[in-house]
Amino acid sequence: MKSSHTPTKHAIPFGQNGNKRDIPLESKTGSGEASLSLGFPPETMVPKVSGGIPPSGKDFNGILNELSAMGRWANAGAGYPFDAAFANAVGGYPAGAKIPNVENSGFWLNTVDNNNNLDNPEVADDRLTGRVPAENYGIATLSGLVKADVTLTTLQSAKVRIVLTGELKANMAVIFPAWQTSWTVVNQCTGSGSLICRTKAGAGVVVPKGESREIIGDGSGLVPRIVNASTTVAGITQLSSAIDSDSETLAATPKAVKALADTLSSGRLLNIQSFTKSGIYTPTLGTRKIRVKCWGAGGGGAGTSTNGGATSGAGGDVEGLYVLPNIATIEVVVGSGGASVDGDVAANGGDGGASSIMALSITADGGGGGQSTGNLKGGKTSGPSGSIILIQGQGGMGSLASFSDGIGGAFFSSSGGVPHVGGPGECGGYPGGGGAGAFKSYENSAHASGRGADGLVIVEEYS
Template sequence: MKNSDDLGRFDTLIGASASSSDIATVPQTQATAGDGTASIAAGFPPETFISRDAGGSPPRGQDMNGFLNRISKAIQVLQAGFPGQFDSNFASGIGGYPMGAMIPGSAIGTFWVSTADNNTTTPGASGASWQSLFAGSVSGTLGVVSTNNDQNGTGLHLNGSTSRASFIYASGSGDLAWYSDIASEASARATADTSLSSAISAETTRAKAAEATAVSGTLGVIEANKDEVVTGLHINGATGRPSVVHTSGSADIAWESDVTSEASTRASADTALSNAITSEASARATADASLSSAISAETTRAKAAEATAVSGTLGVIAANKDEQGTGLHLDGATGNASFTSSSGSFDLASYATATTMPTLYTSSTTLTVGSGKSIAVIQAVGGGGSGCSVKGTSIANSTYGAGGAAGGYVNFHIAVSSGDTIGITVGAGASSPVNTINGQTNGGDTIVTLNGTEVARASGGTGGVWNSVASCAGGTGGGASTQNGATPITYSNGTDGGDGQTGAESISSVTGYGGAGVWGGGGRAGNGGGNSGTGFGAGGGGAYDTSYSDTFYGGGAGHDGCAIVEIK
């Protein structure tokens, strides 16, 4: 047989495309004796070998397809190179694996070989009749620690060019030494060590003789004082003086005659210096007297100037990271006093700026920021929603109205400059509804803009609404928002309005009050007409009619919103 021969591999199982009615799953044993069905144990049963005329049953094509499908499946697994892992039931069924049988282990890359016939023991178990396929091999991974950057060994062979064992690992290879190489090197090293020991002994004897008459260059050296070792002493040919050589350089030292000549010269110089000092002392005394007079005059002047000066250091606490004041002047660009410290300068508020009072606006307007102003603090309140109007002859009609909600509230600040424009649109309060059913009227939004761009909004509260006998909900409080550089200080949604009637049979949960504004004033529910809100942004109260008079009674109107502006 050759490698090129057709192996007849089963890439498709026999009966793979057969319909379920044309192929059977053959059971281990025949389920009903004499019914003509095949089984693994009996194959085709005896009745299939008896002619139909004699009462037999012909073999079934479904059983034949089932047999062939199962056999081709087993062959396909073997052709795919997988003989199957150890199976104790299979081992018992065949009376045990034969000697030499090879099966894969549960871990990838492990294989077991049976060492006995009729082998039913479990591979890897103590005393089992199996051994690893790689028993006796040298592991290239045993002991490898990946965190130490160890590499797997992959081969070991004789290098023909060097006649040494060559070890191959993941990133390269290298020759290993024979025992004879190490023994030879050890012998050579011992001989060299003996020669070296003799040389050291000879040099020690010579050095001791030479050092016996030498002057120490290290005696008294204290490394902590950065002393340096002297390494030489010779005559400098250029100067004719002894030159001392030390670790970091060299320097000449004096002869005795140099010292005595210098002493005579120094004595003459000392006499001349003494005379000069006496002359200088006299001149200095005269100068000191003049300086003392000048200092006294300057002290008098400085005291007079400092009597009205402001200290730039008084009260400075360094631990608090206080800074010294260095100047105080009028800033021509802003018209404000400008204070200068160690790290910069900034304007101080004038009396007029510091005492600026906030202004209430109840209608829409546009403001222009004046000179020297840098920040605006603004409060905005949205308009209040209205209460429900009613008209009915019984509790089944719109006779108990809900209250309107209050507008939202926001308090914020924003940086401004001279000439900027601040736009104020004040949200109107909702008017009393003219309809009873779905007649809701809502409060308007109060909007603040800076140079035409919206920076804050306080939304109006919604009105109470009568949708049906079971649905008469109070209004929802308006929200609040800031954007485009505005920084909120505080804000809140408006108070919701109270509910009206919630069913035809009960009015126990009816309140109908108008939501209170940020400063109160919610309208009270009223028999014969709801009360309007009285506080900025407050909701109107719902109307109710306890007499069921079929008279139209209007809900209370919501109160207008407002804005309070302070520019400083």
């Protein structure tokens, strides 16, 4: 047979408007009327002269009308809904029979020959009738879920997409029939409870809130269509933004990748800017943190008109690692070294200037200038929380005898000036060292004191 051999379809059955009789199951004996059980009875097959009764045209019209009506129904693609009485009369539906559902949105497929289960396939529980969904249109929506388990009707379970809504106040289950088929379950519920889809006695699949899962019925329980991924099995995996996890089942989000990249790239030294005098610090593009090293200036040594002179103190030092403030430019102050004193002049040395970055609340005081008596202390420091080094400058050592100079205070990473019998006192070592005191030698030669060293600010920039 070819597709071109399609027979003619008729819009009306045979004898639609003709004179006809409905064909009964049984006919009266001797009436000559046709019936479903006998067809045309024996008397219609006997000559009239021998007492026979001719077949009725009404019966012919009735029979052909009924048969052609069935053909027209089939031509229209229609079927017959489940009929328990009919099923019982024919000994059960045959395997492969397709029965329209009551909604006319799909079909039931009868899977057992001589199916003597007379339960309607559209039951309100998970009973198995030997009839399973074959083709179904639409979505089943269950709303108002709270905490009690819910059993899907077979009509609901026949849909391939199940949408669940409600506010779960406790864990609950949605019970599916133990069919061999598949569903997409969408969990739109809120609340604290979890939701699991399972059969009455078999395994199930958890569907997280706000997510959907494709699940398969294997005839006993439910399993996910796509299994959880692992290092050896391809499948579905949960996303995570953590960058400190050692999980082998979670997948990183772009947020996690960016955070990790930022972490790996941070701490890289971008640039170093040094300030030997006051100025403006402009951060290099990409700088996130800065390490600041700040030295105050040293004081100048004291002068004298007699033998032996006092000395000066060193500046302070503060260092720290700081998050770069959201400021386009930052003022940097670098202290100047304390002034020296000319030879044969009895005077105090100049105080060293403070170095500072006020935007970071950092200050390293300068050392005090040398005086005629006592050993002057070095400069102090201050810095915000996060400073990693705070060092006070060393105080100078005064004159030990009438024919000796005082030594300038040493500073962190530098030295104080030392005296010389035949020449002026040394200036403080850079950065921030205190200058040596003046000295008038026993030969009555006057010499100047040493100048304090200037301060210094270094900014190391890190990504």
